Amino acid sequence: MTRRRAALVICLIAAVAPLGTRADDLPPPPAGRTLTYACSGESGHERRYTVRSVVGGVVTYDIAVDGVPGYAVKPLWLTGTSLYRETETGKGGKSWITAGLENFNGLRTLAIGARYTGWIIEKSAGGAVTRSSVAVAVVDERDYRSDALGPVRVTVIEETWTRGGRKQTGVAYVSRLHAAVAETLDRWP
Numbered sequence: 286m287t288r289r290r291a292a293l294v295i296c297l298i299a300a301v302a303p304l305g306t307r308a309d310d311l312p313p314p315p316a317g318r319t320l321t322y323a324c325s326g327e328s329g330h331e332r333r334y335t336v337r338s339v340v341g342g343v344v345t346y347d348i349a350v351d352g353v354p355g356y357a358v359k360p361l362w363l364t365g366t367s368l369y370r371e372t373e374t375g376k377g378g379k380s381w382i383t384a385g386l387e388n389f390n391g392l393r394t395l396a397i398g399a400r401y402t403g404w405i406i407e408k409s410a411g412g413a414v415t416r417s418s419v420a421v422a423v424v425d426e427r428d429y430r431s432d433a434l435g436p437v438r439v440t441v442i443e444e445t446w447t448r449g450g451r452k453q454t455g456v457a458y459v460s461r462l463h464a465a466v467a468e469t470l471d472r473w474p
Contacts, residue, residue, distance in 0.1 A: 313339035313361060343370070350374060360386075362393040365442040365457035366421055368405070379410040389421060395440050399423045405446075417448040 319335045337345040337356070346357045353375030359368065368389060373379040388403025400422040407415045424441040431437055446453045 313342070314344065348374065362395075363389065365440070366392070366444050367446070367455065368419070368421075381408050382406065383408050385419070389419075392421065392423070395423055397423055397425055397440075415448060417446050419447075420445045 314336045316336050316338055319333060322332045331351055333349045334346045334357075337347050339361070342361050344359060344361055348355045348357055355374035356372065357369050358371040360370070363369065366389070368386060369382060370386065371381045383406050385403050385405035389401045391399055391401050400420065402418070402420045405417050405419050407417070422443045424443055426438065426440050428436055429439040442457045444455045444457070
């Protein structure tokens with residue numbers, strides 16, 4: 286199993302939201318906010334996310350992995366998870382989650398101890414359809430020391446995908462302003 290660790294290098298966070306704030310009640314990130322992550326481990330690459338727009342609580346990001354452009358579209362409350370509506374990357378091509386995101390609407394509350402599970406159906410531009418079981422848990426809130434930001438209050442989100450007997454797990458540390466501060470990922474074996 287390959288372990289990848291990503292740590293936030295640059296992030297513009299202008300305010301701190303009070304604890305217990307619903308994800309729906311937080312202000313959306315402004316267009317132009319850029320998050321740059323330096324990944325270590327075997328993947329060792331740079332990922333950059335720039336907010337293109339926020340409409341109705343759904344964020345469209347322009348992304349670049351090692352300079353190769355792409356995009357991602359996802360509701361704000363899915364920050365800190367690898368769930369999305371639509372994405373396109375140089376490595377993975379274009380894909381959509383066509384069913385199952387409704388199982389995770391409870392993430393809007395970020396209630397500590399909450400756990401959401403469901404089946405996700407992804408479709409690639411080439412027509413391949415993949416079905417995965419996904420579990421997402423809101424573990425706790427804690428102070429986190431970021432190399433780039435210093436101390437920041439985060440919500441810890443754990444995620445597990447199971448597909449064809451293989452598992453992929455991850456943990457994200459998410460600030461109260463819709464930004465993943467750091468994450469770890471155990472890739473598919």
